[in-house]
Amino acid sequence: MTEQAASGPFVDARDVTVRYGDLTAVDGVDLSATKGQVVGLIGPNGSGKTSLLSCIEGLRKPAGGTIRVGGFDPVTDRTRMTRIAGVQLQQMVYPPRATVEEMCRLFASFYPDPADHRELLDRFGLSEQRRSQVVKLSGGQQQRLSLVLALVNNPQVVFLDELTNGLDPAARRVVWDELRRRNDEGLTIVITSHYMEEVEYLCDRVNVLLKGRIVATGTPSELIREHAGDAARLVLDGSGGNRELRDSLTALGAGVQVRVAGQRLLLDVQPARRAEVDRVLAEHGSTPRDLPASLDDAYLNLTGQAAGSAASEADNVNVS
Numbered sequence: 190m191t192e193q194a195a196s197g198p199f200v201d202a203r204d205v206t207v208r209y210g211d212l213t214a215v216d217g218v219d220l221s222a223t224k225g226q227v228v229g230l231i232g233p234n235g236s237g238k239t240s241l242l243s244c245i246e247g248l249r250k251p252a253g254g255t256i257r258v259g260g261f262d263p264v265t266d267r268t269r270m271t272r273i274a275g276v277q278l279q280q281m282v283y284p285p286r287a288t289v290e291e292m293c294r295l296f297a298s299f300y301p302d303p304a305d306h307r308e309l310l311d312r313f314g315l316s317e318q319r320r321s322q323v324v325k326l327s328g329g330q331q332q333r334l335s336l337v338l339a340l341v342n343n344p345q346v347v348f349l350d351e352l353t354n355g356l357d358p359a360a361r362r363v364v365w366d367e368l369r370r371r372n373d374e375g376l377t378i379v380i381t382s383h384y385m386e387e388v389e390y391l392c393d394r395v396n397v398l399l400k401g402r403i404v405a406t407g408t409p410s411e412l413i414r415e416h417a418g419d420a421a422r423l424v425l426d427g428s429g430g431n432r433e434l435r436d437s438l439t440a441l442g443a444g445v446q447v448r449v450a451g452q453r454l455l456l457d458v459q460p461a462r463r464a465e466v467d468r469v470l471a472e473h474g475s476t477p478r479d480l481p482a483s484l485d486d487a488y489l490n491l492t493g494q495a496a497g498s499a500a501s502e503a504d505n506v507n508v509s
């Protein structure tokens with residue numbers, strides 16, 4: 190079989206079902222990525238992301254469905270699959286005394302045309318750890334090493350499960366920038382993540398998985414537009430203790446949700462009530478800060494999880 194039917198998606202999973210005994214963890218899911226696309230898979234803990242991804246990676250045989258990656262069946266065309274795909278697992282187990290350099294050399298030895306692992310270590314900020322034992326690296330450093338190892342075969346596509354879990358904000362930026370750069374060069378990327386800011390930043394398309402089924406798919410902008418809701422989210426800094434203002438806003442009733450978060454007041458305001466809210470705020474000399482609708486809001490609405498949208502304020506909020 191050729192590497193890819195020119196017209197079809199590079200990653201093409203159709204009607205995939207995964208069962209563990211009586212539990213159907215993935216229930217007839219389609220997921221695809223065209224060449225050079227960054228595709229995200231998001232959903233609550235236990236929604237089936239890793240189960241689906243491990244089938245696409247060829248590490249698990251699905252109970253039903255068909256999967257092709259670059260035209261190959263990831264289970265039966267294992268050898269060719271491993272040449273074109275890089276895999277970062279949620280948890281890796283390393284030999285007890287192996288150093289970073291040794292792990293890189295070991296992984297590189299599996300492939301005919303590996304990347305320069307020293308350059309990769311440098312790109313991911315691990316040059317100084319080359320001679321360190323892997324087990325002595327911090328969690329975030331191990332996470333970055335797992336990315337280096339996923340890229341050491343110069344893959345055409347990478348599957349990254351919980352991409353930047355445990356990374357500090359600066360390291361997360363390094364990883365994002367590096368992946369973006371590689372994507373610009375044509376790398377296809379499939380990620381799972383609980384960080385909506387990351388998904389919004391990186392992904393061309395996002396699939397929302399809930400209880401083993403895709404409940405929404407689209408670009409981040411489409412998901413926000415269609416699912417974030419039309420309530421305005423306002424923040425009143427320094428007004429948390431202003432009882433009079435709080436009571437006046439609460440008295441507006443339906444369509445105006447008022448919450449205290451420390452020294453701030455957080456408001457969710459339906460469009461029909463906005464003019465009244467603005468009037469009350471003007472009477473109290475308060476100027477609100479508008480929070481833009483985010484993928485967090487869409488995610489929370491789609492998955493029915495308790496919304497805390499105004500509280501999240503576009504920080505790196507782990508929404509799982």
Ligand SMILES: Nc1ncnc2c1ncn2[C@@H]1O[C@H](COP(=O)(O)OP(=O)(O)OP(=O)(O)O)[C@@H](O)[C@H]1O
Pocket residue numbers: 209212214232233234235236237238239240241509
């Ligand atoms: N090896 C297994 N044996 C039995 N059940 C499993 C196994 N792996 C996963 N499950 C179950 O399948 C469901 C989906 O799990 P999965 O790990 O795919 O979810 P996830 O969306 O990746 O979760 P998380 O966000 O926590 O990583 C869960 O109910 C989980 O308990």
